[in-house]
Amino acid sequence: MNSELIVFLVLSLVAIATALGMLFSKNAVYSALFLVLNFVTVAVFYLLLGAPFLAMSQITVYAGAIMVLFLFVIMLLGAENLKPSNALPWQKPLAILLSVILGVEATYLLLARARSSLSVTSPDAALNTMDSLRNMAETLFSQFLLPFEITSILLLVAMVGAVVLTRAEKGAAK
Amino acid sequence: MDWTMWVEWIVKGFVLCLILLTGFAYLTWYERRALARIQVRVGPNRAGYQGLLQPIADAVKLIFKEELTPGHVYKVVFILAPVLTVVPSLVLAAVVPLGTSFNLFGREITLYVADVNVGILYLTSIASIAVYGIVLAGWSSNNKYAMLGGIRSSAQMISYELTLGLSFVTAIILGNSMNMIDIVNEQRGLWFVVIQPVGALIFWIATLAEVNRAPFDMPEAEQELTAGYHAEYSGMKFALFFMAEYQKMIVISMILATLFFGGYLGPFVDQVPLLGPVYLFAKVIILLFGMIWVRATWPRIRYDRLMSFGWKILLPLSLAIAFITATGILLADVLNNQLFFWSIPVVSIIALLVAVAFIYRDLRRKSHGRI
Amino acid sequence: MSEWIYVALFIAVGLIIPIGAIAAGFILGPKKPNPIKEATYECGVEPVGEAWIQFKPQYYIFALVFLVFDVEAVFLFPWAVKLGQLGLYAVVEGIIFVSILIIGLVYTWRKGMLEWL
Numbered sequence: 001m002n003s004e005l006i007v008f009l010v011l012s013l014v015a016i017a018t019a020l021g022m023l024f025s026k027n028a029v030y031s032a033l034f035l036v037l038n039f040v041t042v043a044v045f046y047l048l049l050g051a052p053f054l055a056m057s058q059i060t061v062y063a064g065a066i067m068v069l070f071l072f073v074i075m076l077l078g079a080e081n082l083k084p085s086n087a088l089p090w091q092k093p094l095a096i097l098l099s100v101i102l103g104v105e106a107t108y109l110l111l112a113r114a115r116s117s118l119s120v121t122s123p124d125a126a127l128n129t130m131d132s133l134r135n136m137a138e139t140l141f142s143q144f145l146l147p148f149e150i151t152s153i154l155l156l157v158a159m160v161g162a163v164v165l166t167r168a169e170k171g172a173a174k
Numbered sequence: 175m176d177w178t179m180w181v182e183w184i185v186k187g188f189v190l191c192l193i194l195l196t197g198f199a200y201l202t203w204y205e206r207r208a209l210a211r212i213q214v215r216v217g218p219n220r221a222g223y224q225g226l227l228q229p230i231a232d233a234v235k236l237i238f239k240e241e242l243t244p245g246h247v248y249k250v251v252f253i254l255a256p257v258l259t260v261v262p263s264l265v266l267a268a269v270v271p272l273g274t275s276f277n278l279f280g281r282e283i284t285l286y287v288a289d290v291n292v293g294i295l296y297l298t299s300i301a302s303i304a305v306y307g308i309v310l311a312g313w314s315s316n317n318k319y320a321m322l323g324g325i326r327s328s329a330q331m332i333s334y335e336l337t338l339g340l341s342f343v344t345a346i347i348l349g350n351s352m353n354m355i356d357i358v359n360e361q362r363g364l365w366f367v368v369i370q371p372v373g374a375l376i377f378w379i380a381t382l383a384e385v386n387r388a389p390f391d392m393p394e395a396e397q398e399l400t401a402g403y404h405a406e407y408s409g410m411k412f413a414l415f416f417m418a419e420y421q422k423m424i425v426i427s428m429i430l431a432t433l434f435f436g437g438y439l440g441p442f443v444d445q446v447p448l449l450g451p452v453y454l455f456a457k458v459i460i461l462l463f464g465m466i467w468v469r470a471t472w473p474r475i476r477y478d479r480l481m482s483f484g485w486k487i488l489l490p491l492s493l494a495i496a497f498i499t500a501t502g503i504l505l506a507d508v509l510n511n512q513l514f515f516w517s518i519p520v521v522s523i524i525a526l527l528v529a530v531a532f533i534y535r536d537l538r539r540k541s542h543g544r545i
Numbered sequence: 546m547s548e549w550i551y552v553a554l555f556i557a558v559g560l561i562i563p564i565g566a567i568a569a570g571f572i573l574g575p576k577k578p579n580p581i582k583e584a585t586y587e588c589g590v591e592p593v594g595e596a597w598i599q600f601k602p603q604y605y606i607f608a609l610v611f612l613v614f615d616v617e618a619v620f621l622f623p624w625a626v627k628l629g630q631l632g633l634y635a636v637v638e639g640i641i642f643v644s645i646l647i648i649g650l651v652y653t654w655r656k657g658m659l660e661w662l
Binding site for chain 3: 047052053060064065068069073076136137138140145149156158159160163166167
């Protein structure tokens with residue numbers, strides 16, 4: 001049993017615990033904080049896989065930007081302790097169905113992987129170079145150029161959508 | 175990896191933390207003395223020679239103060255918030271090189287904690303985590319002033335973080351690397367501040383806002399918010415917020431010095447590696463004096479103008495600077511003409527002047543609604 | 546990978562300092578609480594209600610625009626590293642990417658959403 005495996009097992013437990021904590025917290029802010037912790041654990045998983053760029057982007061974008069947005073909304077609305085009053089009637093059966101599908105899928109993939117001879121080797125220290133980053137950039141800006149540019153349109157749509165929704169709210173308040 | 179390695183790195187971590195802590199203590203002294211000079215006062219000069227023991231006296235006082243935890247707060251978050259504010263301010267220093275390396279009893283000791291290829295992205299990720307401490311402090315206090323201060327402060331920090339990130343992009347283009355050590359080595363011939371003075375200036379303004387320093391210390395505006403997010407904090411927990419602010423000042427000056435002012439480079443640094451930290455220290459002292467000077471002379475900016483300035487002036491300007499740098503460097507490279515290279519500072523300064531003209535025009539208007 | 550172990554060690558050391566400071570303050574400081582001392586500070590008058598109330602929710606637009614431009618900055622990092630090899634082509638790509646986002650910024654600006662009132 002090597003040290004990397006121990007780190008992985010401990011982190012998995014942390015990830016599962018924080019995910020459960022997020023689900024079962026009564027207070028929305030605590031839920032958000034558990035989710036931040038979960039994102040940070042996922043970032044460490046990326047580090048273990050030898051992908052520092054992805055790990056740091058994960059923290060910057062998910063833990064640093066998306067969760068700040070969530071916290072902002074929760075705090076500005078004063079929605080920390082909202083009662084779950086408006087749950088839709090079909091929500092529960094649908095959730096159960098979807099989680100069963102996810103569970104089956106995950107089990108299948110796990111078994112399929114276990115049977116295949118594909119072994120996951122941890123990348124060596126050579127990845128801590130600028131060249132690995134340059135290779136990634138090369139792929140991103142040549143092979144995946146179109147998805148890259150489409151991302152910006154997606155982000156634009158998000159911005160415009162938020163503005164339109166906020167303006168509608170403003171109009172209703174007047 | 176043998177156990178001596180572990181000991182070496184833990185000791186190094188502790189030494190760096192202690193340097194930052196001492197730096198924090200004496201930065202308060204330095205600031206009070208410098209402010210006093212500027213305002214024709216004397217400043218603290220009673221405790222010890224020239225008041226040099228003042229920080230220690232302050233620390234002892236704060237430790238023995240009664241720590242109030244107001245009723246009706248979320249206790250766990252209330253205690254967590256100062257910790258979450260201090261830790262990012264310390265760990266930012268992990269990727270900043272203080273020098274190259276030196277020999278100690280036959281061991282090669284490097285003068286940095288970690289040499290990672292995504293150093294700059296590490297800085298942005300830690301800086302983005304730093305928002306949590308402040309927003310949670312404001313929220314958990316159950317105090318309207320603290321809440322408003324926390325929201326204002328976090329909104330300000332995220333607004334200026336964008337400018338910070340884009341200034342990083344400028345430095346990456348110039349250094350052609352995301353590794354801090356590579357960026358320093360790239361400046362052997364010429365400091366980046368010469369090529370991109372506007373980039374350095376924007377970075378500096380954004381850092382002032384990031385660490386909530388005057389003239390951007392809105393979140394703590396005494397007149398409007400009593401003290402902002404730390405209104406309910408006292409004793410050691412208050413000291414931790416204070417510590418975070420000053421440590422961030424130091425670390426961010428170190429980063430600015432590393433990215434634009436040649437970091438640990440200086441005469442004879444290759445022969446005597448231990449000179450590296452000395453040069454960096456001198457540069458940091460000068461940059462810190464700039465921050466204190468601004469605090470002594472500039473009035474605080476109104477909050478809505480501060481946000482307008484960040485979003486409508488600094489963000490477009492920093493984007494323009496990044497693309498001016500990229501285009502200039504590539505044109506010089508492709509056409510093999512140094513003229514394009516030297517057009518970078520010229521065009522950047524023109525862009526800065528345009529931005530200043532916009533601010534000036536708006537300030538002359540009767541209504542200051544939009545910049 | 547080993548460099549990240551050093552970073553983790555440094556973070557661990559960095560955690561000890563604030564925790565130690567709070568513990569020292571907790572052990573050494575006096576504790577004489579009373580209800581008036583524990584009351585929320587509101588400039589001397591009796592506090593009215595709690596602070597967890599609704600503020601102006603429109604401010605979330607700042608966090609959202611921040612998110613968009615933060616993603617943009619993260620994308621520009623590898624772009625900036627690779628710039629030298631990719632050449633002018635990459636600059637054009639970058640300009641297209643950023644100008645699409647600038648349209649969004651200008652739209653938000655013109656609709657008056659970037660005002661903190």
